[in-house]
Amino acid sequence: MALISTEQLHLYHKMDRKIFSLLVIQLARNPSQSLLVMALWLWLESLGYPSLISKLVGISLNTINDVANEAESCLMCLELENFPIPKNGGLLLTTTILDMAISLKFFKLRRFSIIYGVKYVLNETCARIFDDILLHVLGKTYVSRLLPPYPYCRPMINIPGFPHPLFGKFPPIKFEEFNCDSFGRMMWTNNRLFDDVENEDKTMFLTFSKGFPVTGEEVRHFFTINYGVHCIKSIRMGKRNSNGQVLDATMVVNNLETLDIILNGRRLAKFDFNRKHIWARKYERRE
Template identity: 30%
Template sequence: MGIVNPGPLDLMLFYKMERDFYDRLVRELGQVRESIELVMAMWLWFESLGHHDFIRHVAAYQDDVILRFIAEGEACLDRLMRNRDSRRSEELPFTSSLMAEPIDLRFFEYHRDIAFDGVRHFLENVCRIIFDDAPMERVARDSSHPDHRRVLSSGLHVRRLSAEACTEEEVEAMSDMAPATPPSSRSALNPMARPWSPETDHTPEEQRSMFITFSKGYPISREDISDFFKTRYGPCVETVMIEKAPASNQPLYGRLVFTSIAMIAVVLNGQQTAKFRIKGKHLWARMYLPRRN
C-alpha cells in the first residue's frame, strides 16, 4: 500500500472490491453482518497464505454458488471453534476449487492455532474497520476534518449519507471530483489485473476436466453433452472428447473440459461422482485423473 500506518480511509480504498462484495452479500443476499465479517476475514487469511484473489473469484459467481461458498466458510469457522457436526461431510469442494491444493474441515483441526490467530487478525485489523461506514459518515459531515473532501470524493460514505443531508459545498465536491478508486471489477490488490471470470481461467486443461462414462449401449453425443451442461450451468463447457471406439463398438467414456476449474466443485456438489440423465441416457462424471508415465 505504501502506507506504514494506514488510516480507516486508506484501508477502505484499498479494500474497495471487498467492501462492495460485502454490501452485496448483506443487502442483496440477506446475510448476517457478523457472520459475513468472519467469513470474509477467513477468506482474507486464505489470500495471505498465497491463495491470491480468493474473494474476487468467489464474487464472480452467481448468487446460488456464492451461497455455497459461504456455507462452507461457516462450516470451517464452526470446526475452528470446535463445533463438530457429525452429519456433515468433511469435504469442501467449492473452497478447494480455488486453492492450490484441496483442503477439508480437518485442516482447521490440525492447524487450529494458526488459523484462529490468522482469522482473528483480519477480523480485528481489517474487517471491523473497512465494513464500518460510521467514521466516514462523520468525516463527510465535518467540513473542518482534514479528510473531509477526500472522503467526499471517494464515494465510500454514500451508502447512508443522502444528498439531502449534504451541504451545497459537499454536493458540488461529490459531483466535481473524480472518485479516488474508479468502479471496476478488478481487485484493489492488483490494479493491473484483468477482470476475472470463469471464461478466462487459464488453469491447465487436465485440471479443468471430468471423466465421463455412459451406460453400455447408450452413448451420448458431444453436442448433447455440451448443450446439457451449458443449459444447466451457463457457458461453462470448453470441449467434449469421446472415446474413439472401433467401428463395431460404441464409446463408453470421454472427457468433459470446463472453462473453469471451479465448475468441477459445482458439478460434484460435495459428492465423489455426479449422475445425470441426458435425453433418457445416463451419464456419470467424476474427477479426471490423468495417466502418469
C-alpha cells in the first residue's frame, strides 16, 4: 500500500493548513476551538456541502473571523440544550459563502451524528495535518515530554482545551508517515463518514410509566413501524419491579442518524402509543 510522507500530506492539505494558520496565528484565535472549527468545516465537506475552506482562501481576515464565529455558534449549539436559534437560522454569512442554505437548526437536529463526525475528523485528519502549526503556536510551554531521540521523532504535546467535554481527547502528535490507502478508506465512503461507532454510542435509554406495562415486542413494533424495519440492532429490557413490571430498557439503534431522527433535537423525547408512554434519551454510561 502506498505511503505518503508528512510533507506530501501537508501539501495535499495546503488550503486547509493556510486557513488554520490564519485562524491561530494572524487572528490569534484559540487553538483548540480553531481545531474544532476546522474539523466542523471538513466534516461538512464530507457530507457533500461545497468546500467552505477553499472559498475562504483569499477572503479578508475579518470575514474569515466572522465565519469562524458562526462555526463556533454551531459547536455551542451542539453543546447547549437550550441554545437559542434565531429566526434567520444564525448562519447568514456561511450560507452566503457556501451559496447553500444551512441553519443552526440542522446542527440541533443532527446533534449526535455531527458530534461523532467532528470527533472523527478531529482525530483522523486534523491531528495529522496541523501538528507543526500547533507546535509553532504553542511553543515549548506545552511540550509535556519528548520521544526518544530517534531520527525524525517529534515531541508529543498537550493541547490546552483537550480533553474536550463533548469531543474528547486530541491524539498525541507522534508520527512521520501513515498509510495513504487505508486513510482514504477510513475517512470517506460515498461522501459520508463511516458510522463505525461503538454500540454504546448508539444506545438509547427508555423508560415506561408505572401501571402501564410495556413489553419488548411492543417497543420493537413501535420503533420499527415509525423509523424503519431495520432501525433497531438490539433491545434489552430492564429488571421487573416488585409488581412484576419492567420500567426501563436499553435499545441499540443501527446508526447515529436514526438516534438523531428519533430524538429530533430533544434531549428527552416522549412517545404515546396504545395509551402507554415511552420516554427516550441518549444513553450515558455512569462511571
